[in-house]
Amino acid sequence: MTLDPIRSAKMKSTYSGGIESSDLPRLLDASAGFCSDIQVQFSCDTDELGTVIINGHAQGEVSLNCQRCMNEFKQKISVEFCYSPLTAKSTEDDIPDAYEAVDMDENGYIAIVELIEDEFIVSIPFFPMHDVEDCSKEQDFTLGNIDESEAERPNPFAVLQNLKK
Numbered sequence: 001m002t003l004d005p006i007r008s009a010k011m012k013s014t015y016s017g018g019i020e021s022s023d024l025p026r027l028l029d030a031s032a033g034f035c036s037d038i039q040v041q042f043s044c045d046t047d048e049l050g051t052v053i054i055n056g057h058a059q060g061e062v063s064l065n066c067q068r069c070m071n072e073f074k075q076k077i078s079v080e081f082c083y084s085p086l087t088a089k090s091t092e093d094d095i096p097d098a099y100e101a102v103d104m105d106e107n108g109y110i111a112i113v114e115l116i117e118d119e120f121i122v123s124i125p126f127f128p129m130h131d132v133e134d135c136s137k138e139q140d141f142t143l144g145n146i147d148e149s150e151a152e153r154p155n156p157f158a159v160l161q162n163l164k165k
């Protein structure tokens, strides 16, 4: 699915539907092996300054491996977005901070499915964990004990740095 944002904004188009999980290979890769279809709603419009905006939200579910008990669990993810396409005449500086500037391809389309897939991927936590009450490691895990007993634990920020590479 691609979207012509200029035309859609003129027509004040709205969309409500699903993205099939088979169209979300990168999200599936980022999960522990399962991602649901994603439900999407958005509307296209121009704001009072004439900026084209695509405003909407999406919900889905992925499987993740709990980093506390190492068991798999399902995590619901919902995202909100407000995109504004970069046109030949506008640069990122022209687009108000409230909107996320997105590229159009040479035909004037934006890759809305990939953009929403990106939103889901960045919503996946670095250290996914069950809610405490659902986690099988609940009984022998407290942050305070670990802090006191592991004097030489690695700097948590160093761990984050490694994950980003």
Ligand SMILES: [Zn+2]
Residues within 6 Å of the ligand: 066, 067, 068, 069, 070, 071, 129, 130, 134, 135, 136, 137
């Ligand atoms: Zn767990």
